[in-house]
Amino acid sequence: xxxxxxxxxxxxxxxxxxxxxxxxxxxxxxxxxxxxxxxxxxxxxxxxxxxxxxxxxxxxxxxxxxxxxxxxxxxxxxxxxxxxxxxxxxxxxxxxxxxxxxxxxxxxxxxxxxxxxxxxxxxxxxxxxxxxxxxxxxxxxxxxxxxxxxxxxxxxxxxxxxxxxxxxxxxxxxxxxxxxxxxxxxxxxxxxxxxxxxxxxxxxxxxxxxxxxxxxxxxxxxxxxxxxxxxxxxxxxxxxxxxxxxxxxxxxxxxxxxxxxxxxxxxxxxxxxxxxxxxxxxxxxxxxxxxxxxxxxxxxxxxxxxxxxxxxxxxxxxxxxxxxxxxxxxxxxxxxxxxxxxxxxxxxxxxxxxxxxxxxxxxxxxxxxxxxxxxxxxxxxxxxxxxxxxxxxxxxxxxxxxxxxxxxxxxxxxxxxxxxxxxxxxxxxxxxxxxxxxxxxxxxxxxxxxxxxxxxx
Numbered sequence: 001x002x003x004x005x006x007x008x009x010x011x012x013x014x015x016x017x018x019x020x021x022x023x024x025x026x027x028x029x030x031x032x033x034x035x036x037x038x039x040x041x042x043x044x045x046x047x048x049x050x051x052x053x054x055x056x057x058x059x060x061x062x063x064x065x066x067x068x069x070x071x072x073x074x075x076x077x078x079x080x081x082x083x084x085x086x087x088x089x090x091x092x093x094x095x096x097x098x099x100x101x102x103x104x105x106x107x108x109x110x111x112x113x114x115x116x117x118x119x120x121x122x123x124x125x126x127x128x129x130x131x132x133x134x135x136x137x138x139x140x141x142x143x144x145x146x147x148x149x150x151x152x153x154x155x156x157x158x159x160x161x162x163x164x165x166x167x168x169x170x171x172x173x174x175x176x177x178x179x180x181x182x183x184x185x186x187x188x189x190x191x192x193x194x195x196x197x198x199x200x201x202x203x204x205x206x207x208x209x210x211x212x213x214x215x216x217x218x219x220x221x222x223x224x225x226x227x228x229x230x231x232x233x234x235x236x237x238x239x240x241x242x243x244x245x246x247x248x249x250x251x252x253x254x255x256x257x258x259x260x261x262x263x264x265x266x267x268x269x270x271x272x273x274x275x276x277x278x279x280x281x282x283x284x285x286x287x288x289x290x291x292x293x294x295x296x297x298x299x300x301x302x303x304x305x306x307x308x309x310x311x312x313x314x315x316x317x318x319x320x321x322x323x324x325x326x327x328x329x330x331x332x333x334x335x336x337x338x339x340x341x342x343x344x345x346x347x348x349x350x351x352x353x354x355x356x357x358x359x360x361x362x363x364x365x366x367x368x369x370x371x372x373x374x375x376x377x378x379x380x381x382x383x384x385x386x387x388x389x390x391x392x393x394x395x396x397x398x399x400x401x402x403x404x405x406x407x408x409x410x411x412x413x414x415x416x417x418x419x420x421x422x423x424x425x426x427x428x429x430x431x432x433x434x435x436x437x438x439x440x441x442x443x444x445x446x447x448x449x450x451x452x453x454x455x456x457x
Contacts, residue, residue: 004153008161014322015165018181019172025180026173033351036174037106037338043179043255048265051182052252053272055331056088056243057189057324058135059142060380065277067297069284072231073215075222077281079232081274083239088270090395091243095253095262097399103257106342108250112397113343116405123412125339127386128247129362132332134383135246136366137374139328144373146321149302150314156371162322163367166329171356174337175255178330185323186272192320193279196305196313203308205286212289216297234428237436238384244394245387248335298376329366333359385423385435389416392440407447411439 029035060080068076102111109128113121140159147155170177197205214220219227243249249266256262280301287294287304294303305313337358341351389412396403419435422428 022169045261049268050186052269054186063298066284066301069281070300075219092266140370208286208289212285241391388435404447411442
């Protein structure tokens with residue numbers, strides 16, 4: 001459909017532009033640890049809001065949201081969209097506490113190390129690294145799937161070029177580069193969604209939306225028992241835990257410590273994010289209402305665009321996916337690089353170099369795993385099982401003094417693997433409920449028992 005040489009040429013031009021922007025606008029940010037890791041702590045409101053929203057648009061938002069709309073209608077889309085957006089709002093509330101308790105912070109795992117010791121911080125460093133890797137693999141796998149639909153040749157080469165181009169601009173300005181490029185990428189995604197919905201409703205989309213509002217499975221009840229047990233609980237709890245379990249957002253919060261705009265920027269970023277899956281999920285419902293038959297529901301929006309607009313719309317959407325993949329890689333590479341440069345480095349003069357090393361390393365691993373072309377839901381729920389176990393514990397660790405090192409360590413080290421096992425065994429609802437509620441309860445009980453034993457002794 002599209003020649004490989006044309007795609008490669010466009011990718012080269014795309015990244016040449018962003019590399020130029022990075023070198024033009026981030027001068028000086030690559031000289032010091034605060035500059036490279038947290039943008040000198042003076043990030044602006046709009047660039048932070050737009051970049052935060054862009055960093056939360058992943059492969060699930062670009063593809064699975066359309067599938068949820070097609071198969072499960074408004075009810076299925078609700079259980080993905082609302083918790084995902086609330087996740088950003090929860091972090092907006094938490095970010096104020098983070099900035100107050102960690103005034104010169106770089107990583108949440110560094111705070112955990114200083115407060116709860118090396119054993120607990122090792123769990124966080126391992127978990128946060130896997131979560132960042134999962135974000136990268138999820139979004140690059142989505143890019144893989146789109147290129148497959150477009151019948152493009154040499155897909156690993158093309159996705160490898162995307163990874164290479166992203167790393168080349170990320171290496172210059174660190175987090176500041178991500179704020180600048182992420183802002184532009186989010187603006188484009190918002191413009192695409194507005195135009196797509198305008199065209200959809202102008203071409204009979206409203207009637208198709210009404211016809212497809214309940215989806216293929218005809219869910220008319222938000223709390224339908226089958227919907228709740230097979231999908232809603234697992235996806236909702238995993239989505240809600242998302243931002244709190246992601247180092248890149250702590251990094252963005254610390255970057256606003258001088259401006260004090262962090263809470264407002266994450267709230268607005270959540271709204272920016274929500275527009276994308278809401279738009280694509282709506283198109284998914286329209287596709288079902290229009291009678292489009294599909295083997296893979298996650299391509300519902302592509303099928304609708306092909307039928308009603310033509311290949312040009314899919315090409316433009318491919319540009320959206322490129323923006324998303326590049327931003328996800330950039331933000332998560334910076335997050336991993338910050339942990340390597342801060343948590344495992346005593347010489348501040350080497351911080352920029354070690355962060356760059358981390359950026360390159362996780363980009364290579366993430367790209368390599370994405371070539372396996374795994375199922376998007378499998379990737380999402382696998383790394384989600386890790387972050388869900390840390391969600392409430394992290395909030396308590398930052399905002400309270402209820403927990404001890406032994407309480408956190410014992411609860412997570414035992415229950416997180418069980419959560420992952422249940423998830424991989426197909427017991428997704430049970431895994432989500434156990435991972436979300438039991439680790440924090442166990443951590444509090446163990447911590448309080450330990451404190452009482454110390455008091456008695």
